[in-house]
Amino acid sequence: MANWCRISSRTIANHMRKRMNQGFIGSAADISQTSGLSSALNNGRPVSDRNRRYQTSSPWNRATLLCFQRFKSTEAEKQQDSFLSSDSDDDHQSLDFPGGKVSYTSEMSFISESSQSRVPCYRVLDDDGELITDTSFQQVSKEVAVKMYSNMVSLQIMDTIFYEAQRQGRISFYLTSAGEEAINIASAAALTEQDIILPQYREPGVLLWRGFTLQEFADQCFGNKADYGKGRQMPIHYGSKKHNFFTISSPIATQLPQAAGIAYSLKMDNKKACVVSYIGDGGTSEGDFHAGLNFAAVMEAPVIFFCRNNGWAISTNVSEQFRSDGIVVKGRAYGIRSIRVDGNDALAVYTAVSAAREMAVNENRPILIEALTYRVGHHSTSDDSTKYRKLDEIVYWKNTRNPVNRFRNWVQSNGWWSEQQETQLRNSVRKQLLEAIQVAEKTEKPPLSEMFSDVYDYPPSNLEEQEKHLRETISRHPSDYPTDIPV
Amino acid sequence: MALRNILGKRFGVGLAGRRPLSTATCDVESGNAKAINLYSAINQALLIALETDPRAFVFGEDVSFGGVFRCTTGLADRFGKARVFNTPLCEQGIVGFGIGLAAMGNRAIAEIQFADYIYPAFDQIVNEASKFRYRSGNQFNCGGLTIRAPYGAVGHGGHYHSQSPEAFFCHVPGIKVVIPRSPRQAKGLLLSCIRDPNPVVFFEPKWLYRLAVEEVPEHDYMLPLSEAEVIRQGSDITLVGWGAQLSIMEQACIEAERDGIFCELIDLKTLIPWDKETVEASVRKTGRVLISHEAPVTGGFGAEISASIVERCFLRLEAPVARVCGLDTPFPLVFEPFYMPTKNKILDAIKATVNY
Helix, strand or coil, X not given: CCCEEECCCCCHHHHHHHHHHHCCECCHXXXXXXXXXXXXXXXXXXXXXXHHHHHHHCCCHHHHHHHHHHHHCCHHHHHHHCCCCCCCHHHXXXXXXXXXXXXXXXXXXXXXXXXXXXXXXXCCECCCCCECCCCEEECCCHXXXXXXXXXXXXXXXXXXXXXXXXXXXXXXXXXXXXXXXHHHHHHHHCCCCCXXXXXXXXXXXXXXXXXXXXXXXXXXXXXXCCCCCCCCCCCCCCCEHHHCECCCCCCCCCHHHHHHHHHHHXXXXXXXXXXXXXXXXXXXXXXXXXXXXXXXXXXXXXXXXXXXXXXXXXXXXXXXXXXXXXXXXXXXXXXCEEEEEECCCHHHHHHHHHHHHHHHHHHCCCEEEEEECCCCCCCCCCCCHHHCCCHHHHHHHHHCCCHHHHHHXXXXXXXXXXXXXXXXXXXXXXXXXXXXXXXXHHCCCCCHXXXXXXXXXXXXXXXXXXXXXXXXXXXXXXXHCCCCCCC | CHHHXXXXXXXXXHHHHHCCCCCXXXXXXXXXXXXXXXXXXXXXXXXXXXXXXXXXXXXXXXXXXXXXXXXXXXXXXXXXXXXXXXXXXXXXHHHHHHHHHHHCCCEEEEECCCHHHCHHXXXXXXXXHHHHHXXXXXXXXXXCEEEEEEECCCCCCCCCCCCCCHHHHCCCCCCEEECCCCHHHHHHHHHHHHHCCCXXXXXXXXXXXXXXXXXXXXXXXXXXXXXXXXXXXXXXXXXXXXCCHXXXXXXXXXXXXXXXXXXXXXXXXXXXXXXXXXXXXXXXXXXXXXXXXXXXXXXXXXXHHHHHHHHHHHHHCCCCCEEEEECCCCCCCCCHHHHCCCHHHHHHHHHHHHCC
């Protein structure tokens, strides 16, 4: 459905060079095997079997090389890489240490806490949706582009209407994805349906892309008997086996080590698929972030860790969350290739995820993507974000850096979209959603028996006893209990 | 030998302090049985699990070379590094990884090196594994997950190599908690846990790894979960325990018998969901109950058993429920002999309850 597209030239060499302008930061192992430096980690030794595997079987090997060469020319990488090269007098000596040789140096020098300049952010479209000159990206067909844009619009409308339904007291809770529509849809569009999603909770667009219907969304939010979760979880905790989308749980980052386990299973089964696990900036402070990335790296598991850095974890700004240059730099500490991408640029997200997927699946390795974006809405319906951040900031991201408008401009500039289609789409989605909400609201709640099922594969005697006891209580005090739950 | 000497010194009872219990009453056909210790029985169970299911995996800290207690000896050589492997030193990672593996239809057998170190994985067990099926409406489950962890006193373990954290996990709907008392029990129960379609926490009495030796059938067998077992018949008082503590309780039973008190001893085996009926039937017969565990008495699982028995057998009880447990201190190194629910503490409680 898509092919690599360049702006300036169509030669293969250029293609590779351009592609690498996406700038995946290589892990230390990549550098040692591809840079040609005499020292680093492979000093004087033949390449290991593992390295040879990458050299022979990986279509990305050349790419990795180019990637590294490019970094040599940037300030940030120069500084970091100086610690990996050894041009000191002690070059001929090295320490044979578990995990690989380490060269000695007589120069005492601490690795800097940060690079001189921040890791740049890959983008394809400027704020107006114009292609940036000399950029490279994975082209998307008209069909895919229109579907992507339509889904972004649907997500916006879902947010507006469900948010309103919560404000009217019809559902108990909601959480919008406003500002992060490009991340939601473009990352989903770059995957196959066999790829398995371990969501955080601000990625309903991935489900939307995969065909979860507006009715299915509404049924979950209303917790009716059509909800796959049987009304047991708060609104927005979607899950769908048929869409390879694991059920959302509220705890932060717990899905990351699980993603490593699922990916390991895919690898064992030789499935040509990967796991994509989403997380926010705040989640990277959790121990499970460390556990997930480290396990995936060590177990060589095909996982894409997709971090939506939207600047805010409820009211906590990233400046109070970590002292590193965001999340992208953390990948290297785990031996994981990483890239920083403009999360409000759908084409950049699409291209980066496509490339990450290829590396993850073909090379059995995790990849870290940090997408810079902004949470335009409140954290949830229980939050008022104007209490802790400036309105100007919100307005700036909502208008100037709007990911949906930006993508629309590009789609329109290709002649694939019109004002008429826009009006038609918005009206149609709005109508469908209002209908879905009406249906969901009228649909019966799950029966009381569902309270006791699925705790185990079948209810043990204590649960049977408690159910019986509860039913007796209900018959004595029916007015204590909601009438819309069939007993 | 060193361990034996330490045990002898600490308790003044020599090896008798932790003599393994027989499982003569269990229904396992003997077939070809060999006398082996508890870690070897665990090893056999793991080997059978790996052999009978190509989707079974064994992993954890240091399991590749056989594990610090030797339970995984030889497995990596036999089944390969892809199925039996070391993990990074990170309990939340081990359990989280195991949940993911299990969610894909695999049998994920995770080892936590000591139960004292299971707490970093608490969130993964309590918020994730236990709710995985329920929260998805049974679309997903991680029932193939079994978490093994050595627990309990060893005579010299201090704070962090002695704990019995079972009660924390007994408060969590959605998981099962199982503790074996002997090699034969360990093998059969572990195989049941591994094959049970629910996540299970399996605590292994590390004091018995080498000390407990018993005839264990060599073939593949399973012992039922959530079924308690009366391992000693009696008429005067019911004693309820699990794991290593049962051997101490049995010695108290033997000594009480010399004074004409006949104790009924029950091995609970599965702590949740537990077999109330067997305990209730026994208490209805004896009219008295004593519960004993190494974990601190306050909030221990003995409290739950006590409450349930009072609810069910109040009019049949002829004395207050007795609890002989660990004290409410952190597990203390040099004071371990004072902390422990020893044979004589149990014996005193038996007499006090019978003579109430």
